[in-house]
Amino acid sequence: MAGTALRVAGRQLSQHSGAGARVLLRQMFEPKSCTYTYLLGDRESREAILIDPVLETAPRDAQLVKELGLRLLYAGQSGQDSWWREADVGLGILRALPPPPCLPRTPCPPGPGLLSLPVNTHCHADHITGSGLLRSLLPGCQSVISRLSGAQADIHIEDGQSIHFGRFALETRASPGHTPGCVTFVLSDHSMAFTGDALLIRGCGRTDFQQGCAKTLYHSVHEKIFTLPGDCLIYPAHDYHGLTVSTVEEERTLNPRLTLSCEEFIKVMDNLNLPKPKQIDFAVPANLRCGIQTPPS
Amino acid sequence: MAGTALRVAGRQLSQHSGAGARVLLRQMFEPKSCTYTYLLGDRESREAILIDPVLETAPRDAQLVKELGLRLLYAGQSGQDSWWREADVGLGILRALPPPPCLPRTPCPPGPGLLSLPVNTHCHADHITGSGLLRSLLPGCQSVISRLSGAQADIHIEDGQSIHFGRFALETRASPGHTPGCVTFVLSDHSMAFTGDALLIRGCGRTDFQQGCAKTLYHSVHEKIFTLPGDCLIYPAHDYHGLTVSTVEEERTLNPRLTLSCEEFIKVMDNLNLPKPKQIDFAVPANLRCGIQTPPS
Numbered sequence: 001m002a003g004t005a006l007r008v009a010g011r012q013l014s015q016h017s018g019a020g021a022r023v024l025l026r027q028m029f030e031p032k033s034c035t036y037t038y039l040l041g042d043r044e045s046r047e048a049i050l051i052d053p054v055l056e057t058a059p060r061d062a063q064l065v066k067e068l069g070l071r072l073l074y075a076g077q078s079g080q081d082s083w084w085r086e087a088d089v090g091l092g093i094l095r096a097l098p099p100p101p102c103l104p105r106t107p108c109p110p111g112p113g114l115l116s117l118p119v120n121t122h123c124h125a126d127h128i129t130g131s132g133l134l135r136s137l138l139p140g141c142q143s144v145i146s147r148l149s150g151a152q153a154d155i156h157i158e159d160g161q162s163i164h165f166g167r168f169a170l171e172t173r174a175s176p177g178h179t180p181g182c183v184t185f186v187l188s189d190h191s192m193a194f195t196g197d198a199l200l201i202r203g204c205g206r207t208d209f210q211q212g213c214a215k216t217l218y219h220s221v222h223e224k225i226f227t228l229p230g231d232c233l234i235y236p237a238h239d240y241h242g243l244t245v246s247t248v249e250e251e252r253t254l255n256p257r258l259t260l261s262c263e264e265f266i267k268v269m270d271n272l273n274l275p276k277p278k279q280i281d282f283a284v285p286a287n288l289r290c291g292i293q294t295p296p297s
Numbered sequence: 298m299a300g301t302a303l304r305v306a307g308r309q310l311s312q313h314s315g316a317g318a319r320v321l322l323r324q325m326f327e328p329k330s331c332t333y334t335y336l337l338g339d340r341e342s343r344e345a346i347l348i349d350p351v352l353e354t355a356p357r358d359a360q361l362v363k364e365l366g367l368r369l370l371y372a373g374q375s376g377q378d379s380w381w382r383e384a385d386v387g388l389g390i391l392r393a394l395p396p397p398p399c400l401p402r403t404p405c406p407p408g409p410g411l412l413s414l415p416v417n418t419h420c421h422a423d424h425i426t427g428s429g430l431l432r433s434l435l436p437g438c439q440s441v442i443s444r445l446s447g448a449q450a451d452i453h454i455e456d457g458q459s460i461h462f463g464r465f466a467l468e469t470r471a472s473p474g475h476t477p478g479c480v481t482f483v484l485s486d487h488s489m490a491f492t493g494d495a496l497l498i499r500g501c502g503r504t505d506f507q508q509g510c511a512k513t514l515y516h517s518v519h520e521k522i523f524t525l526p527g528d529c530l531i532y533p534a535h536d537y538h539g540l541t542v543s544t545v546e547e548e549r550t551l552n553p554r555l556t557l558s559c560e561e562f563i564k565v566m567d568n569l570n571l572p573k574p575k576q577i578d579f580a581v582p583a584n585l586r587c588g589i590q591t592p593p594s
């Protein structure tokens with residue numbers, strides 16, 4: 001695999017461009033929980049971030065990271081997210097805890113691969129994060145989670161902090177309501193937002209467990225996400241209908257829940273009568289420990 | 298729904314940019330056959346194309362087309378693809394058969410929506426095309442298929458012909474081997490290619506049924522797809538691991554089958570010993586009739 005990484009490191013990687021940004025973006029799907037994991041990278045610096053990895057598909061993600069010549073720096077989840085950290089023995093990378101408002105920027109050491117960082121949008125109740133497994137598959141990452149998540153992690157992020165990878169940065173926007181610790185990550189040029197379970201395509205996360213609050217979620221979406229440019233791409237943590245992306249303007253005008261008044265929204269959310277998530281009893285405790293039992297370094 | 302289309306028609310639609318292109322792109326997933334359907338549009342002209350729709354998810358696709366203010370013009374499949382055509386009673390659009398090398402360009406009538414065209418990359422053996430159902434859900438489309446597919450359709454396309462939608466065009470590149478009628482659609486700026494089953498992410502379509510031929514497929518991929526720019530995005534008709542996109546350079550260097558010599562490739566493909574596709578006995582006959590029993594207009 002090291003040979004593969006060496007072989008492909010210098011090539012022109014694929015890029016999705018938002019409003020002027022030239023970031024490497026790969027969206028990946030986990031079918032059991034219908035979760036999307038996102039790999040974002042900067043091919044020049046070789047730094048990258050992995051948002052919301054899933055335990056079952058962590059080996060796939062690790063393979064792609066290696067194939068694309070990336071190296072993993074952080075892993076985590078937004079919300080009650082678990083990120084993880086480990087000394088990068090192989091590459092000699094170890095990042096310090098971040099001073100607000102930005103996570104620290106350690107110069108990327110010379111090498112063939114991109115430096116990659118797994119990140120989670122929240123402490124999911126429907127699957128176990130892949131952050132823990134990725135720590136062992138791709139040494140050199142740090143666990144990161146929002147402070148309000150209450151979960152263990154090496155780095156706790158807060159609203160307004162930025163996470164840098166190469167020439168790019170993700171703004172952290174607290175978007176509680178599905179859980180108290182949910183965050184939305186917004187690419188610094190506002191061309192794309194990774195909304196976790198706060199805002200889904202034509203839907204939103206439920207608010208009937210994990211200290212959820214419909215009123216809080218409504219204000220989070222309207223004040224932290226719908227204030228982004230209309231053509232900002234919305235990449236959610238889940239989709240159950242095979243859709244992959246939306247825009248702020250689409251959800252502002254077409255989302256059947258978020259176009260309601262706050263009072264109507266609360267009424268709808270309070271009467272969904274959904275069954276308890278199948279994996280919640282073991283997924284949440286596991287995710288509070290970053291997906292595996294290994295404590296943060 | 299008409300009201301919805303009116304309401305959102307003028308807004309800034311999401312755009313994925315390739316190498317300078319600014320095309321609306323939506324990738325959609327059908328989980329049973331792991332098929333990707335692609336919606337490409339031009340928000341200025343409101344014309345759009347739907348590549349490889351699936352019967353089960355055609356209602357979803359039709360809803361998205363309407364929500365985004367698109368109007369459907371063609372539907373089809375590459376390979377032994379079935380496209381379909383019907384007089385656009387509601388909008389007064391009827392396109393003539395195409396003179397090579399381009400499908401005809403009829404001026405888009407004034408209206409709030411984008412004009413949309415469903416297209417298929419080949420006559421799939423693993424699912425029934427959604428083109429037929431879309432014809433009834435979104436009146437105004439034409440069925441198109443490669444002449445070599447042997448399938449019924451209103452329009453038969455050939456290698457080298459282009460399909461225009463607004464300011465954009467898809468080049469048709471014959472890429473037989475999985476089936477004799479398979480084609481790859483390449484956006485005219487060569488920023489993205491829709492490869493059907495000819496080239497999958499780290500894989501390729503099988504060649505042991507539907508007159509498949511490993512040697513032919515090998516030359517198709519190397520001569521028609523691998524000759525595209527290295528950063529050209531590869532969007533396949535299927536992925537079974539949750540991956541969504543690759544690039545020409547990635548597949549040129551990492552595809553475990555297509556990096557082999559032609560002789561080694563043939564040996565691998567001739568010894569896959571895969572089970573017969575579950576749906577082949579009813580999918581292929583249905584797709585030869587465009588997915589439904591209604592003959593072309």
